[in-house]
Amino acid sequence: MKVPASAVPDEELRRILGELSxxxxxxxxxxxxxxxxxxxxxxxxxxxxxxxxxxxxxxKRRISPGEEAILGELGSGxxxxxxxFSGTRVETKKFSLCFHYRNATPYDGEAARLEVKQYxxxxxxxxxxxxxxxxxxxxxxxxxxxxxxxxxxxxxxxCLIVAIGDDQTDEDMFNAVPSxxxxxxxxxxPSHAKFRLRDSDDVRQLLKELNVRLEFEKNAVPSREPLDxxxxxxxxxxxxRSVDFASV
Numbered sequence: 001m002k003v004p005a006s007a008v009p010d011e012e013l014r015r016i017l018g019e020l021s022x023x024x025x026x027x028x029x030x031x032x033x034x035x036x037x038x039x040x041x042x043x044x045x046x047x048x049x050x051x052x053x054x055x056x057x058x059x060k061r062r063i064s065p066g067e068e069a070i071l072g073e074l075g076s077g078x079x080x081x082x083x084x085f086s087g088t089r090v091e092t093k094k095f096s097l098c099f100h101y102r103n104a105t106p107y108d109g110e111a112a113r114l115e116v117k118q119y120x121x122x123x124x125x126x127x128x129x130x131x132x133x134x135x136x137x138x139x140x141x142x143x144x145x146x147x148x149x150x151x152x153x154x155x156x157x158x159c160l161i162v163a164i165g166d167d168q169t170d171e172d173m174f175n176a177v178p179s180x181x182x183x184x185x186x187x188x189x190p191s192h193a194k195f196r197l198r199d200s201d202d203v204r205q206l207l208k209e210l211n212v213r214l215e216f217e218k219n220a221v222p223s224r225e226p227l228d229x230x231x232x233x234x235x236x237x238x239x240x241r242s243v244d245f246a247s248v
Contacts, residue, residue: 009040016207021045023214029053029145033093052169054095054143063095067140070124071097074138077119085112096139130169146172164203
């Protein structure tokens with residue numbers, strides 16, 4: 001049965017990320033809960049940020065008792081809707097709630113999606129409602145992926161940030177990337193990212209080439225002569241500029 005948790009990184013991706021984490025400061029910012037990320041990337045030198053960046057390994061972020069009460073009330077309403085539609089379920093996270101309808105029929109899935117959106121937006125206007133891949137998620141607007149980017153800039157400035165993502169929630173991250181950084185969206189959807197990759201295969205190829213580039217620089221012998229360095233990634237990755245929301 002297809003469930004959201006079935007989308008796990010394979011061994012090749014773990015190897016690529018593991019090699020990259022030995023050569024640069026690598027962060028994974030995901031909507032998934034922290035226990036899943038720790039299970040997937042155990043043993044790798046990767047900084048993990050769960051629930052859209054709201055939870056990191058230090059668990060330093062908190063929400064107020066009032067916000068906890070809001071999530072509790074919203075969760076009860078979402079569960080009532082899930083009981084009405086077969087193939088739907090509610091995922092309770094630390095700082096958000098996610099309604100999944102991947103396993104519902106097309107008719108039930110669409111009906112459930114609309115009911116959840118209407119209920120959440122009308123009863124809890126302080127929450128941000130996000131639609132993902134067969135999901136509707138409600139979160140607090142001050143906890144998002146862009147927070148992670150801003151914190152990294154404060155901790156390691158100056159630094160070069162390369163941010164890659166394929167989800168609506170990644171737009172917060174793209175907007176936080178400084179002008180000298182690289183924001184890269186995956187897929188054909190409108191985005192504020194500067195650059196675009198076609199699919200996950202392109203992402204893997206980009207990560208492989210970044211590994212080669214970083215290893216080359218690590219082993220390069222200092223010289224007074226200018227080095228004819230290869231480009232950091234294949235030129236085709238940078239030719240496909242993203243379409244900005246303002247232009248569509």
